[in-house]
Amino acid sequence: MSRANTLDRRAVVRSLLARRGGLLLVTGLGAPAWDATAAGDSPLTFPLWGAMGSAAMIGLGLALAQPERAVLVLTGDGEMLMGLGSLATIGVQRPANLALAVLDNERYGETGMQETHTAHGVDLAAIAAGCGFAQSETIRDMAGIEALGARLDARQGPLFAQVKIAADTPPLALPPRDGALLKNRFRAALLGPQADLA
Ligand SMILES: Cc1ncc(C[n+]2csc(CCOP(=O)(O)OP(=O)(O)O)c2C)c(N)n1
Numbered sequence: 001m002s003r004a005n006t007l008d009r010r011a012v013v014r015s016l017l018a019r020r021g022g023l024l025l026v027t028g029l030g031a032p033a034w035d036a037t038a039a040g041d042s043p044l045t046f047p048l049w050g051a052m053g054s055a056a057m058i059g060l061g062l063a064l065a066q067p068e069r070a071v072l073v074l075t076g077d078g079e080m081l082m083g084l085g086s087l088a089t090i091g092v093q094r095p096a097n098l099a100l101a102v103l104d105n106e107r108y109g110e111t112g113m114q115e116t117h118t119a120h121g122v123d124l125a126a127i128a129a130g131c132g133f134a135q136s137e138t139i140r141d142m143a144g145i146e147a148l149g150a151r152l153d154a155r156q157g158p159l160f161a162q163v164k165i166a167a168d169t170p171p172l173a174l175p176p177r178d179g180a181l182l183k184n185r186f187r188a189a190l191l192g193p194q195a196d197l198a
């Protein structure tokens with residue numbers, strides 16, 4: 001059975017984004033997006049709102065299109081489990097500028113805290129390592145989070161972190177929900193005012 005996980009998800013995300021600079025952030029649906037918003041909304045954050053299972057693939061496309069920029073995908077264990085095959089594709093493409101951080105509460109939090117496979121021993125970090133990620137680890141304390149935050153900009157990935165967090169439900173902090181607005185502000189912030197907003 002799983003050990004007691006004590007990391008606070010809001011503190012984890014606040015720490016990871018404290019010095020985000022020009023980091024491009026893709027968030028999976030639900031709570032990871034609320035965590036990122038609670039840490040401070042940014043035009044360089046692209047919350048998916050839905051599309052469960054696709055966060056890692058959106059991050060991969062972004063990383064390949066913008067090889068000079070660090071890209072972080074922040075998502076949940078349930079979301080990651082739904083798109084597990086994407087780890088194999090990332091392992092083959094090996095973009096050095098892509099990092100994945102999975103907030104693993106061992107639950108489908110948003111839909112009522114049903115246990116996911118990680119509550120029963122499925123080791124996402126081992127899967128990522130087996131897929132060929134350059135770095136893969138399980139993090140259980142804030143020292144590990146701070147070390148991860150310091151490496152986000154190093155572009156020595158692809159990097160995978162399975163972050164074992166407590167199964168808490170902090171207050172909602174919703175990002176904008178208009179998809180066109182999210183896309184246009186992301187493109188303008190990334191590509192400059194000359195970006196074609198059509
Ligand atoms: C294709 C699809 N299936 C199911 C859902 C319903 N759903 C929304 S969030 C969620 C759970 C997400 O769990 P996780 O990624 O672990 O995030 P947590 O809330 O636990 O942080 C589910 C099942 C959905 N939105 N889309």
Ligand SMILES: [Mg+2]
Binds near residue numbers: 076077103105107109
């Ligand atoms: Mg979860």
